[in-house]
Amino acid sequence: MSPAPPCFAADTPLAQVLADMAAARASAVLAVDGDARPVGILTEQDIARRVAFRLSPEAPLHAAMTAPVTTCAEDAGLWQAVAVLRAGHLRHLPVIGAGGRCIGMLHRAETLAAVSGRLLLHLDALSGDDAAVKQAQAGMAAALLAEGVPARDLVGLVSGINIDLHRRVLDRVLATHGTPPVPFTLVVMGSAGRGESLLRPDQDNGLILADYPDAEHDRIDVWFRPMTAALNDGLATAGFPLCPGGIMALNPLWRKTLPQWCRQFDHWARRRSGAALLFSDIAFDFRAVAGDAAPAAALRAHLSRLLSASPALLAAMAAQNQGLTVGLTLWGGFTDDEPGPGTRTDLKLHGLMPLVAAARLLALRDGIAETGTIARIDALARHGAIAAREAAALADAFDRLVDTVLRQQLSDHAAGLQPGSLVDTGALPKPARTALRDALRAVRSFSRGVFGSFTGQLW
Structure with a gap:
């Protein structure tokens, strides 16, 4: 990515914006709010279509900018940015860092130049439905492997796509089921938790629920039962087979509050046989992929203390x-x-x-x-x-x-x-x-x- 473009308040006069844009030789600028977070974008095409011979120099930036602005996160994979650029026919894609501020800009020409034409065919599929995305993994991995990309990096890429699919399915399920009665964190385990998924991993996932009074359990659990069933079914439709051992969020064993998870780990440490050992091998590779990551970090700290003592x-x-x-x-x-x-x-x-x-x-x-x-x-x-x-x-x-x-x-x-x-x-x-x-x-x-x-x- 290139450095962040010039940024202005949305009410800045266009005369100043265009003068600074020309001085910086920038092809796009951003409108930002009081916290420096992008709220709009003004490109050379916007100037040709909306400004030239149409708006006075005193007109504010927000009169000509495109809003809201499409962005991508700094930790997104390049494949995601390319898919967004091509699907949206965009020429500029601001990259957002911590706090929502722009830290750089991806320009269409330079970004596509970093990707082979053969790979673009597979990247286009990543903007399709879930099943198409999962199917595109193999073609993309084959293309990159042929270009000499190490298999370790490809496994990381496949794992990243899998996590993105988990988030997409979860967002769609929440849009249908509404606001949860308590916040939760989605965790993945096994190869997904290690970021080492190959082409056909099954599901290993669970939820860490925010703590709530025992008297509220029935009300809260009755909401999560259909929601988690829809989540696991959606992931299965997307290409992740259901876990034969039932290590999925729809199973109450893998859907608990943080204190309950801690007690579960304590129980495994005392039992030390059978399913407790099997579950430990899989569960201890957990990591958060959606929701607040703090509960997963707290569970990791508890596990470290537990194993030190046991x-x-x-x-x-x-x-x-x-x-x-x-x-x-x-x-x-x-x-x-x-x-x-x-x-x-x-x-x-x-x-x-x-x-x-x-x-x-x-x-x-x-x-x-x-x-x-x-x-x-x-x-x-x-x-x-x-x-x-x-x-x-x-x-x-x-x-x-x-x-x-x-x-x-x-x-x-x-x-x-x-x-x-x-x-x-x-x-x-x-x-x-x-x-x-x-x-x-x-x-x-x-x-x-x-x-x-x-x-x-x-x-």
């Missing part, structure tokens, strides 16, 4: 995770995880998951707030929990595994198959198979060491 929960999680093996045979070949005559290897279950689980355990032990696997590895290295060389090897292993699984998913998608995590390792070139073996060996060494450090069982 290390036995981490030991129990590690004991369960010891069942996660890597996809290598005793002789160094790749395991056969495919039912029937096929020989493909499940590199999510037997590659990514052991790495994710081991990094999670160390991060939770050390009170690291990050949920992404690479962010956790980086933080662990900074804290001295793992050596810098090992952190680099694990990051390379993560990248190799994500790249291999994503390429297989795109191949499956192109063949009209449901994208999964079974990879045809036999079809990989020899150098790729060698690099994949090295990645799995690094994951095996790391995960065994981490799990053993919590359980005392080295093998």
